[in-house]
Amino acid sequence: MIGDLSMLQDEAALGALVGKLRAVWDPVDAEQEYVTLADLDGLWSGCFLLGHAPSLTRRLTSVNTRCTVPRMTDQERLHVAHQPSDHLEVTDQGWLIGPGTEACPSARSSKLWVNETNILGIVWHYTDTRSATAMGLARRIMQMPGPGQRAASWHICIDRSGAIVQSISALLGSWHAGGASAARFVVDRFVEDARIDLASPPVKRRIWRAVSPHTGLPGANDLFLGIELENVGEVRRHGAEWLGWPFAHGTANGEPVVVPVDEIAKHTGRFYHQFTAAQVDAAQRVTQALVGKYHLVRPNCTLSHQAIDPERRTDPGPDWMDRCLPIILDQVFGGGASK
Numbered sequence: 001m002i003g004d005l006s007m008l009q010d011e012a013a014l015g016a017l018v019g020k021l022r023a024v025w026d027p028v029d030a031e032q033e034y035v036t037l038a039d040l041d042g043l044w045s046g047c048f049l050l051g052h053a054p055s056l057t058r059r060l061t062s063v064n065t066r067c068t069v070p071r072m073t074d075q076e077r078l079h080v081a082h083q084p085s086d087h088l089e090v091t092d093q094g095w096l097i098g099p100g101t102e103a104c105p106s107a108r109s110s111k112l113w114v115n116e117t118n119i120l121g122i123v124w125h126y127t128d129t130r131s132a133t134a135m136g137l138a139r140r141i142m143q144m145p146g147p148g149q150r151a152a153s154w155h156i157c158i159d160r161s162g163a164i165v166q167s168i169s170a171l172l173g174s175w176h177a178g179g180a181s182a183a184r185f186v187v188d189r190f191v192e193d194a195r196i197d198l199a200s201p202p203v204k205r206r207i208w209r210a211v212s213p214h215t216g217l218p219g220a221n222d223l224f225l226g227i228e229l230e231n232v233g234e235v236r237r238h239g240a241e242w243l244g245w246p247f248a249h250g251t252a253n254g255e256p257v258v259v260p261v262d263e264i265a266k267h268t269g270r271f272y273h274q275f276t277a278a279q280v281d282a283a284q285r286v287t288q289a290l291v292g293k294y295h296l297v298r299p300n301c302t303l304s305h306q307a308i309d310p311e312r313r314t315d316p317g318p319d320w321m322d323r324c325l326p327i328i329l330d331q332v333f334g335g336g337a338s339k
């Protein structure tokens, strides 16, 4: 055991605890930070004091015997410990920490075309899967793809209960929108960073515009973070049931997911699996944390996979892009702001 609850009662004791935690949390190898289950007891009690017990415990148990734990400075730990209970932070290594987050590190990453001071924004996706599949999907992309497997990955997946699983650091690229028909990007214009920071000069942020796939310019995988949302997608009525793709039973494309009627939303004459309030809340907390860390600007957080690759993709669809995302971005950037 590293400590117990009584240690929180004075700052000096907390400082000592943080020192001990750091010894476990910050191994020699800065690139891959592993903590074994042997450390669980001490880590758990220490993290409980800092408000991270539930997410860390899940992290440790969800990745079998080894797991990556994001490294924080002492100051970051104390800062997080004094935030509201649902507050998320992004570590300097690009990992989300806070209630409801889990890390399930994937090998399927690549270098971002931009550096960490210029992480650009978010592309939104849906998983095209039933409920409670996010962790299974994350496990599937832990290793490099085998023969015949799709080389897909993403940074973060948010399940229907609002749980957040991160597979790739925000400082690396993932393979979420790299199809041959996917758009490439050019700088459209610059805007001044809206952050209030009197100590540093205003920073110009790039706003990107999609251009033809055949230009050889950087693509979404080089520039943007990919966030997946657990969702079945479009549904169609089949007798008394509402079915996801392929919208019928017994086809060669596998069995469709049956969606309960109270989870269906109608948009411009078509029907979709509705995103949950918990997903909206979690996505807002994730966006807030990313915006806080990387100073993303609103226009760079509004991209859908469909907008980038309309020939091949329809995700995440109108229920997210037209109903949920505007609410989230109004909360994060201030109501109605379009800059």
Ligand SMILES: [Zn+2]
Residues within 6 Å of the ligand: 124, 125, 126, 176, 305, 313, 315
């Ligand atoms: Zn997608």
